[in-house]
Amino acid sequence: MSSKPVYVVFGVSGSGKSTVGKALSEKLEIPFYDADDFHPRSNVEKMANGMALNDEDREPWLQNLSKNIEQWSKDGGGVLACSALKVVYRKKLESSLYGGVEWIFLEGSYDLIFNRLTSREAHFFPKELLDSQFETLETWERGITIGIDQGISNIINEIELKLKMQKSQIGVVGLGVMGKSLAKNMLSKKFSVSVYNRHVEGKEVDIAKKFATNNSYVPKGFDDMSLFVNSLQTPKVILLMVNAGKAVDLVIEELLPLLEKGDCIIDGGNSHFKDTIRREKQLTDKGISFIGAGVSGGEEGALLGPSIMPGGTEEGYQNCKEFLEAIAAKDNSGNACCNYIGPNGSGHFVKMIHNGIEYAEMQLIAEIYHMLRYYIGKTPDEISEIFNVWRKQQKDSYLLEITANILLKKEGDQYLIDKVLDKAGQKGTGGWSTVAALELGTPLSTISEAVMARCLSAKKDERVEASKVYQITSSNTINDDLFLEELEKAFYFGSIVNHAIGFDVLKQASSDYNWNLNFSEVARVWTKGCIIRSDLMEKIVTLFGNRNDKPLLMFSEIVQILNNDLDALVNVVSKSLKMKCPLPILSASTNYFLNYTSAQMSANIIQAQRDYFGAHTYQRNDKAFGEHFHTDWKKL
Structure with missing residues (x-):
């Protein structure tokens, strides 16, 4: 019982x-x-x-x-x-x-x-x-x-x-950093909230009780799941903020006997979209709504207003939209940065691609900082000022803002950034984006390169040893003012290409999974609260609002910017490589764009090679489309 x-x-x-x-x-x-x-x-x-x-x-x-x-x-x-x-x-x-x-x-x-x-x-x-x-x-x-x-x-x-x-309007399971912040956000919006956290002796003791007693709005705290569920109004709405993977399934398994038809579970963690598709079907068959909601904004965003990307049934979203839209960030028009994304796993897929774009944007800023610091000789203060100047030129973003702030932080008379180990961590969503893009057969150049850069950074000891073996030196022959002007253009160019790649993956997924995504609305949800909010994102809302099915790189406003700034990008990449300075994202952006804008690529050689060693056949540009040919290439 x-x-x-x-x-x-x-x-x-x-x-x-x-x-x-x-x-x-x-x-x-x-x-x-x-x-x-x-x-x-x-x-x-x-x-x-x-x-x-x-x-x-x-x-x-x-x-x-x-x-x-x-x-x-x-x-x-x-x-x-x-x-x-x-x-x-x-x-x-x-x-x-x-x-x-x-x-x-x-x-x-x-x-x-x-x-x-x-x-x-x-x-x-x-x-x-x-x-x-x-x-x-x-x-x-x-x-x-x-x-x-x-x-x-x-x-x-x-x-x-x-x-x-007196029963609570909504329940939150999992009181980690994000769970606590979202619960506090709900309480600040005057919702009555019940919270649950498991009790593990010596590790997680009285978490829910302490949270309840330490908050002025007095939520109800439980470490007994059945009492937690019983404390909720009907139909019950429960937000899960537990680790992605098996933990979500275990919590759902514990909840199911306590729920009734019409109740709603929201998974607000970084779950893989295919897991969400499976769970949504499983619960829908039992009459329970399941919403896979991507939540972006970190601890501060969760507390003050995150960007929320809910996917599932429209009926399920109606059950929980009151809560999600109330706690979400608000865009420039005062509308919630939260809206129904689409069926089953679409919300978590969109969040996954958000994180992929985020990976590449972080790497882009990091590699520009690295070049300015160690190859051009700028101080963190000077680089911070450069970033702040760019922010005033309609290139502002949350990531650029926080990086400018990071560079000013000191311990005593030393910059704190110089004490941070150059070994990047990751939670997997960037890699998931890469795998998903491969399955969809669509390029993910900048995002995949950002993931690989993090993987390479993890080989710290080997890198240190290699630096001693090769002893590579660089020469600084750069004209300061001209190079900084080109670098600003290259930065924006790379960011545009990165966003275009991300939205192209969304477009392919929308088609393959029949999600009917609204890209202008996705971009709008990303304008406030989330990690990749930026001036560029505001522009993308308007562009896709005029034509949802058009590639971002084909809008006339984008074409004009990239046409004007291509030489600056190429100059920055070439000069940096001459200095032996790695620029993974800017290099990937350059190669992607030059291939994207090439009527003739090198893939004809690849097709001939495949046919030569594997008889995979090829198509001809002088024959009807769809007709395939095989050649005995050994006979000249």
Whole structure:
């Protein structure tokens, strides 16, 4: 049996705790317990003699009740009538079942309760102690308050109504950095939130409880999944913020028996889109909506407003759009940077390509910094200023902004960047983008090169050894002003090509998977909150708004920019290579663009080679399209 809440009806003696508790237990069809029955004999005798209990008297009583509350929950729930006058008493009662106790305070005037007590017979609590009870009673921000100046049936009806209204609007599973930030974001938007985190002794202890007690908006915190689910309004909406992969499947497996048709699960992690396609089908077949929502913006974005990319059924999105659009960043028109992306795994695919573009944009800025620092001889302060100048020339981006800031950070009189190990980490989404592009048969030059650059950076020890063996030196023969002007153009050129490659992959995926993606809307969602927000992204929104199916590199405004700046890009790459300075992204951008704009590529030789050694056949440019030929190339 799954855990169920225990309802604690509390208040001063004479407020009707036992009467209300018994009536509520009958209504809910769960057992009733009276806390007075759990007092040790010494406490009963003390109160019967007109003496008030002190905290030392109550301690074993409270501990015993706490253990029983935990067991009652496991047995299917219960109703407990208990005075619980102080907050500290209530915390001790729920200590073993945090979040699983529903508090019901019975409120009445002193005169009303005094009159009730005077009419009682054969009760061990004398009315003379009422004054001390009111003096001891402390307010409690949790639970519901019920006025007792009404009939019992009205009281029970009011309890049921208020308990239903008190249930949380949305639940969050997983309180890592992103989960906590998104939960805080929801709470700041005045949503009622329940949070769940697993309990692992020595590793993850009371995570949800601590989060709940440390937030002013008072979410409900659980480490019991069934109590967590029971705390949510129907239909239930649950956001998963757990590690991608097997952990998502395990949480879904635990949730399924607790959910009903019409409920909605949102996976807000970086799950692989094919896993999302599988999960969406599995849950849809059971009548439960599954939304794979890419979330970008890091810890700060999650807290203040991320970019959100939800995919799944449109009906499922309707179940959760209120929450997702409320917490999302807002674009320049005040609209949420969140919208329905498309069916099944499309949201997570779009997020994957977002991360791929991000990889290449980061590498682009990093390699330009590296060249300016170690081959041109600029200081971090000077490079920061160069980046800030570019930002004012309609080339601003979040990544350029933070890099300019990073370069100014010092420890004492030394730049902190010089203490950072040149060994880049990655979580896999860039590599996923590369694999997906290969499966779709579409180029991913800049993004794949960025992934490879990170992989090569990981070979730190080998690189250090190779530098000693080869002892490569460079010569600085660059005209400062002219080169910086060309470098600015090359930077923007590379960024445009990188974005074009990313959107081309989205276009191919949209076609192959029948997603019908709106690229202008995807770009709009990426204009605020996410890591790749930029002036360029704002421009892309407008361009695709005019023609959704047109390649980004074929818009006249882009053609004009790249035509004008191609020579600058080529000069930067060639001069840098002459200095023996690696520029992976700018080199990849150059090669991609020159091939993209070539009516005749070198692939005819490749086709002839394939036919020579493998009889793979080839097509001819002087014959009908689709007709294939094979030649015995050995015969001249």
